Amino acid sequence: MPFHRRQLLQAAIAAVVVSQRSVVSAAGRPVRLLVGFPAGGGTDALARLLAAHLRSELGVDIVVDNRPGAGGQLAAQALKAAAPDGKTLFLSHDHTISIVPKVIRVPGFDPNVDFVPVAGVATFVNAFAVTAAHPARTFADYEHWLKQQAPEQLAVGIPAPASTPEFLVNLLAQRNGVALQPIPYRGSAPMIADLLGGQVPAGIGSVQDFMELHRTGRLRVVGVLGAQRQPALPDVPTFSEMGVPGFEDPPFYGLYAPAGLPAELVARWETAVQKVLQIPQVRQQMQDWGMVVDYMNHNRLRDVEAAYSQTWGRIIAQLGYEPQ
Helix, strand or coil, rough: CCCCHHHHHHHHHHHHHHHHHHCCCCCCEEEEECCCCCCCHHHHHHCCCCCCCHHHCCCCCEEEEEECCHHHHHHHHHHHHCCCCCCEEEEEEEHHHHHHHHHCCCCCCHEEEEEEEEEEECEEEEEEECCCCCCCCCHHHHHHHCCCCCCHCCCCEECCCHHHHHHHHHHHHHHCCCEEEEEEECCCHHHHHHHHHHHCCCCEEHHHHHHHHCCCCEEEEECCCCCCCCCCCCCCCCCCCCCCCCCCCCCCEEEEEECCHHHHHHHHHHHHHHHHHHHHHHHHHHCCCEEEEEEEHHHHHHHHHHHHHHHHHHHHCCCCCCCC
């Protein structure tokens, strides 16, 4: 073999080895999978499911690193500060990536500059739930109930400020002519704890947050967002059906890395996510949580996020929401 061809071949082999080692070497430190919400919520559960199977697929040690607070901003800022070496990833839904940059003046990150999309995982819908003791059996009952309540009864729990749930609360307040009060929490888990304890009469969260509680009668889901009814909740109407349009586009979960992550590492994680989402047990668990498994390569995830961000930019402007 000529010398220059042998050099090129050796260089190519060395590049592949370095690329693989930078992803799969777990001897130094584990891969961190950042989550912007507390343990016990839907995002955390999905992160732990994916981490367990990606760990097996790639032969790496993966730890879920919860950084709750500020609607995912703390986790996003941690991703921005991380080295682009394949050892830090961020599982986020639409709120942190698409909405926070539009409602917070200085969020501390720009997803279009500081992050690189890796793979989309799933779509999901939000739902409106009331406590088990609430007199409302349907959303129409709830709206009728609103008009007869004192101000302290007009609270609605939401998992994060300046989020899709908060915008829904504002629209419902306008529709009913009442001073509904969105109560923001640091994620869905503490919000659900207050719902179960009766501290707030109603709340908005993802379907997966409410699914089991609805099945067991501990909470009652009376409306879902999205373009169609959920298979697991066939008797629960969508808000579009109930005359509240504008919430049809499903939110999404995506995996992100720090800007500058080499393309070969993006491809390796992307492929691993695709394989994990083909595992029947993973798909079944996600479906049981009310998610729609929807693998997206990095290009499609980027396009979906851009379209979603545009849609919510219009809605936020129509509501007259001023960035905080």
